[in-house]
Amino acid sequence: MLYKFLFMMSDQYSFLNVFRYITFRTFLSFFTAFLLCWWFGPKFIRILLRKQVGQSIRDDGPQSHKKKQGTPTMGGGLILLGLLAPALLWMDLWNSLVWSVLIVTLGFGLIGYMDDYFKVSKKNHRGLSGKLRLAGEFLISGGVISFLVYSNQIPTLVYFPFFKHLAVDLGFLYIPFAALVIVGCANAVNLTDGLDGLAIVPVIICAATLGVLAYTAGHVRIAEYLNIPYIVGAGELAPLTAAVVAAGLGFLWFNTYPAQVFMGDVGSLSLGGFLGIVSVVTQNELLLIILGGVFVIEAISVISQVISFKLTGKRIFKMAPLHHHFELKGLTETKIIVRFWIISVLLAVLSLATLKLR
Numbered sequence: 001m002l003y004k005f006l007f008m009m010s011d012q013y014s015f016l017n018v019f020r021y022i023t024f025r026t027f028l029s030f031f032t033a034f035l036l037c038w039w040f041g042p043k044f045i046r047i048l049l050r051k052q053v054g055q056s057i058r059d060d061g062p063q064s065h066k067k068k069q070g071t072p073t074m075g076g077g078l079i080l081l082g083l084l085a086p087a088l089l090w091m092d093l094w095n096s097l098v099w100s101v102l103i104v105t106l107g108f109g110l111i112g113y114m115d116d117y118f119k120v121s122k123k124n125h126r127g128l129s130g131k132l133r134l135a136g137e138f139l140i141s142g143g144v145i146s147f148l149v150y151s152n153q154i155p156t157l158v159y160f161p162f163f164k165h166l167a168v169d170l171g172f173l174y175i176p177f178a179a180l181v182i183v184g185c186a187n188a189v190n191l192t193d194g195l196d197g198l199a200i201v202p203v204i205i206c207a208a209t210l211g212v213l214a215y216t217a218g219h220v221r222i223a224e225y226l227n228i229p230y231i232v233g234a235g236e237l238a239p240l241t242a243a244v245v246a247a248g249l250g251f252l253w254f255n256t257y258p259a260q261v262f263m264g265d266v267g268s269l270s271l272g273g274f275l276g277i278v279s280v281v282t283q284n285e286l287l288l289i290i291l292g293g294v295f296v297i298e299a300i301s302v303i304s305q306v307i308s309f310k311l312t313g314k315r316i317f318k319m320a321p322l323h324h325h326f327e328l329k330g331l332t333e334t335k336i337i338v339r340f341w342i343i344s345v346l347l348a349v350l351s352l353a354t355l356k357l358r
Helices: 003-013 012-020 021-051 063-068 074-090 096-122 128-151 171-192 202-217 219-225 234-255 264-283 285-292 293-312 322-329 334-355
Strands: 157-158 166-170
Touching: 012 021, 021 074, 021 202, 021 234, 063 157, 074 096, 074 234, 074 264, 074 285, 096 128, 096 171, 096 234, 096 264, 128 157, 128 171, 128 264, 157 171, 202 219, 202 234, 202 264, 202 334, 219 322, 234 264, 234 322, 264 285, 285 293, 285 334, 293 334
Parallel strands: none
Antiparallel strands: 157 166
């Protein structure tokens, strides 16, 4: 917490008073994360290559992906590094909401790392057992949410977007509901991570939007003006979301088509968990369905494909997740990626519009 030390010296040096402002530390967090990922990225990729941490490609996947076999994976570790450094430097680590987000993000990242490790060591795409992975995700998210609820850090209310006063109190059922939101978001991002840059840009857009929502929810006057729940300490999540945005941009520098590195499950699960927990602590669980619409559609395409095949023996899509369906229909990889990015931007604007409509 370098900023705390600098702020304590503001009595002697008045210009250090700027560290009290969340907006200033948000900018510091952003540039720290980006420069760290951009500078360390090439070294990180060389380490992965030296350790032969290569991506395994599905045999039943699009044939165009065969050329990606062996591309370094587990690049999400670079993003987590870009997140942790600003957290230690510019954020209030006495804030329990910050720790809750970090625990979920790093915990899901650890599960993703184990999944990637098994994939790399066994040279297949299956990785960690699905049941074991889900059990770990629910344990982490459920534990964090239970702490936040029983310590009165967050209410058990679920707010509906586009309605000013519509909210439902789930009581003790809120804990499994919130855990499901986090786990569902993490795995939806994981399913979306199939093309170069496809997942990271929607994550960046969602994180930036949630950063705005966190800042407004943590500012008593803005929250009152917009008629949204005021959440003590939520504003401190703005520098954290800025770090994810910047680290994501730094990673995209190397992940853009043709990718030099993939994020792997260590990246997709941790980032999805991050989006899920931030939406929960800012009381935007249902809004996440709109904001993360790209991830939702990708997950629904997989679920519906599996259900249809088991019940009827027929497939709805040529291949799931949805981006593979479009690939097999003849769309180029870059066209699919950019169009998904555009949709993410539109959904983010729609999500921000709900602030004034409440």
